[in-house]
Amino acid sequence: MTVRDLADYPWDAVAPYAERARAHADGICDLSIGSPVDPTPEVVRRALAEATDAHAYPQTVGTPQLREAIAAWYARRRGVPGLEPRNVLPTIGSKELVALLPLLLGLGEGDIVVHPRAAYPTYEVGARVVGATPVASDEPDEWPEGAKLIWINSPGNPDGRVWSVDELRRAVERARELGAVIAGDECYAELGWDAPWDAQPVPSILDPRVIGDSRAGVLSVYSLSKQSNLAGYRAAFLAGCSRIVGDLLTARKHLGLMPPAPVQHAMAVALADDTHVAEQKERYRARREVLRPALEAAGFRIDRSEAGLYLWATEGRDAWESMGRLADLGILAGPGVFYGPFHPQHVRLSLTASDERIAAAASRLRAAAG
Structure with a gap:
């Protein structure tokens, strides 16, 4: 096998949905990737500087x-x-x-x-x-x-x-x-x-x-x-x-x-x-407690998700349809089909957005629910 035999990078398929989400008047709430947005703890940055x-x-x-x-x-x-x-x-x-x-x-x-x-x-x-x-x-x-x-x-x-x-x-x-x-x-x-x-x-x-x-x-x-x-x-x-x-x-x-x-x-x-780990966990806990009920109010069911950085959600329709609905609200998620063919109706939403962006996403979801 050569590098050319690898499938296209899957996240490239999300680009049109990201464009739709960015068009929202209040900006995009990017919940698609689990990349941290909070600062690296000061104790760790000091340690890095000590070893330069x-x-x-x-x-x-x-x-x-x-x-x-x-x-x-x-x-x-x-x-x-x-x-x-x-x-x-x-x-x-x-x-x-x-x-x-x-x-x-x-x-x-x-x-x-x-x-x-x-x-x-x-x-x-x-x-x-x-x-x-x-x-x-x-x-x-x-x-x-x-x-x-x-x-x-x-x-x-x-x-x-x-x-x-x-x-x-x-x-x-x-x-x-x-x-x-x-x-x-x-x-x-x-x-x-x-x-x-x-x-x-x-x-x-x-x-x-x-x-x-x-x-x-x-x-x-x-x-x-x-x-x-x-x-x-x-x-x-x-x-x-x-x-x-x-x-x-x-x-x-x-x-x-x-x-x-x-x-x-x-x-x-x-x-x-261990202190900074506990502090970061509480940040994610707070975001989860804001986002999860808003998704449920908007008609999503949360499956599993008992641990980790994500909410594994479905509204019983094709994942790409859910991606479109969320994008129209300015929310970008990840389609379940990226994680295998067995979950074509799920989307993954990350807790690694700022408090303000999580709150904005929750507000839009509740408004859409009426």
């Missing part, structure tokens, strides 16, 4: 300070004790890892990559780049022989689904039956809303209740883009099976995949500070 004398090449493996911070964060925030430096590895954001993992694992034609039915498109892209076959399935008992990599996304993008400990345990059991690597994309784990995730942590795939006493074949992926507003820093990491982490480290050294040294220092500081 970065004259030497950074370490692909990560600084000792960063690796210790990642391990401590998993123990403190995710209920995953006992990680050692050999179990963790920083990445240049999480998207590059999601896209490149099939390649770095040596997958190719004849191999199968399983991903969620409602899925971030990069899981499929990563499979197709190496000639593997992507299969969309949320049911472990249906995962086929020949699967070599299985992606779990909890909390999910776009639907906000959270996998329970029991569900994750069965997923890991099935992956081990198949001899497949299983990777949990957990980038929204700090953003639980509905019970029980409003009062207890979203489970990690590395939780001992899930994997028992062995991390073999299991990886967790996490990003600081959402919890810490570091999307522009490209700051993420993976953790888990030491054998796989070691193999990925070797490959990434050869490929020159290393986060810049100032970013590594900023990541370590961000991971040690």
Whole structure:
């Protein structure tokens, strides 16, 4: 496969709807992309500034300070004790890892990559780049022989689904039956809303209740883009099976995949500070409490969305019709068909707009509802 064989970038199809939304007298409310609008926390910006004398090449493996911070964060925030430096590895954001993992694992034609039915498109892209076959399935008992990599996304993008400990345990059991690597994309784990995730942590795939006493074949992926507003820093990491982490480290050294040294220092500081994470979560909670009832008043049903940055909404019509209706209100969403063929009547709306734009969108929705 060559780059030319990749499908067109899906968001290009949204351009006409963005143009319609921008024509609104009060301007566009862009709820289509989950890109943070709030400032990067001051404690993190100070840390970045402290490390700007970065004259030497950074370490692909990560600084000792960063690796210790990642391990401590998993123990403190995710209920995953006992990680050692050999179990963790920083990445240049999480998207590059999601896209490149099939390649770095040596997958190719004849191999199968399983991903969620409602899925971030990069899981499929990563499979197709190496000639593997992507299969969309949320049911472990249906995962086929020949699967070599299985992606779990909890909390999910776009639907906000959270996998329970029991569900994750069965997923890991099935992956081990198949001899497949299983990777949990957990980038929204700090953003639980509905019970029980409003009062207890979203489970990690590395939780001992899930994997028992062995991390073999299991990886967790996490990003600081959402919890810490570091999307522009490209700051993420993976953790888990030491054998796989070691193999990925070797490959990434050869490929020159290393986060810049100032970013590594900023990541370590961000991971040690829970205050800014709680503050940012409250911002998103407030926006969610404004937007969700307004969507419901306008005739949308919100499905799942128990965690994460999005509302997964439907009004029982074709997603592109909903996109048009919202665009006429000056609101830009993302069509559900971008996340697989199984949700042709859903749209995804992000909480990553300013308070003022969220309030404007809610006002327009309520006015349209009469």
